[in-house]
Amino acid sequence: MIVHGYVQAGGGSTRFGTDKALARLGDKTMLQRTGELLASVCRDVTIVAAAGKYADAPWPVIADRWPGEGPLGGILTALHHVSEIDSAEKTKNADDDSCPFALILSCDMPFLTREFLRFLTDRAVASEAKIIVPEVGGRLEPLCACWCSGAMAAIQAAFDGGGRKVSEAMKHASMEVLDEADWKRFDTDGRLFWNMNTAADYEQARRVIEERVGRAGRRAE
Template sequence: MIHREKPLGVILAGGQSRRMGGQDKFLLPLGTAPMIGHIIERVRPQVRRLYLNVNRSVPEIRALGLPLLKDGEGSGQGPLAGLEAALRLAWREGDHVVATFACDVPFLPKNYIRRLLEEMHRRQTRLALPSSGDRLHPVCGLWHRDLLTDLQAYRAAGGRKMLDWVARHDFSRVVFSGTPDPFLNVNTRTDLDQAARWIKPC
C-alpha cells in the first residue's frame, strides 16, 4: 500500500552541466532569483523535507539553505546516482516514497506530488512519472524505497540510462499540460532566454 503523506523531496543537481559550460546552471539568474529558487518555491510545500543532491559545496549553494545530499561512491554519474542517494536517504529517514525533481525545470506544477501520488496509489505501482508533450520526464518522479536494491544491481552491472532502468518496472504515467510546458527543461542559454519570457517574480 502506497502511503499518502507528503514524501521526502530531493532536487537532483549532481550533473556536470556540459551544455552550460560546466556552470551550476541551477544557480543562473532567472528573473529576480536563481533558477533553483523558482523550483524550491514550487516544490517545498509539496514535500515533508527538501534536500539538494549536489556533489560540491560553495557559498552560493550553501546560501540556498537546503540540506545537501552527495551521490557517494560513483558521484558525477548522472541522475541515477542521485536517485540511488535519494532512495538510501529514504531508508535512513523512514520514508516509504521519495520525490525527485530536476534542477532545471522552473515551472514544475504545484499539484505535481498530489497527482503522482494519486495515480501511484490507484495503480499500486512503485513509481510514477510525469509526461508532457508526449515526452516522459524520468528525472522527475515518485519512487518507492524498495526500488533501491534493483537500482543498485542495475548500476553495478554498468547501467547508466534512466529510461532503460525505468523500463524494467511497471510505472504510473501522469500527463501534464500547460503554457509554458510545466516541464520545460533549461539546458542551454537559449532555453534560459525562453524561460525568462515566462517567469514570474519568485
C-alpha cells in the same frame, strides 16, 4: 504515506555553460524555485549535489554517492537517503509497513507547478507501483517523478550491472506511466515539462517569466 522532496543539482551543466541551479529567473535561482515547489507538497526537501556545493542553501545538501555517473547515480543517492530515513523511523514504529516516496526533480524545469506536483504525489500515494512517472512526447521524465524507496534494490542492481540509462533501469521496477491524458490539464501553455538546457533556453524562460509577471501586475492595477 510520506513523500520526501529531492532536488537533483549534480549535473555538469555542460551545454548551459554555467551552473543551472544558480541561474536566476525573476528574483529566485532555479535551486530556490525548485526547492520551494517541493516544499509546498513534500514533508521535507534535500538537495543532491557534488560534495561541498550549495552550503548556503536553505535546505540540507547530501553528496552524490556516485559523482560523474549521471542522473542515475543522483537518483540512487536520493533513494538511499529516503530509505535510511525510513529505517530510522521504523525502529520507532515496528508496525509501520508503508513505503515512503522520493519526489525527485531536476532544477532545470522552470514551469512546473504546485498543482501538477500535488497531483503527482497524490497519484503516487494511491498507486501500487514503485515509480510514478510522466511520459511526454513518447519519453519518460524520470527527473520529475515519484520513486518509492522499495524500488531501490532493483535500481541498484541495474546500476551495479553497468546500467547508466535511467529509462532502462526503471524497467526493473513496477511503473505507473502518466500519459498526456493524465497531465494535460495542468499544462496550460505547453511548457509544463520544458527543460532549460542551454543559454538560449534560459533567455527564453526569462522572457516568459517577465511576461507573466508583467501580466499579473497589469491585472492587479
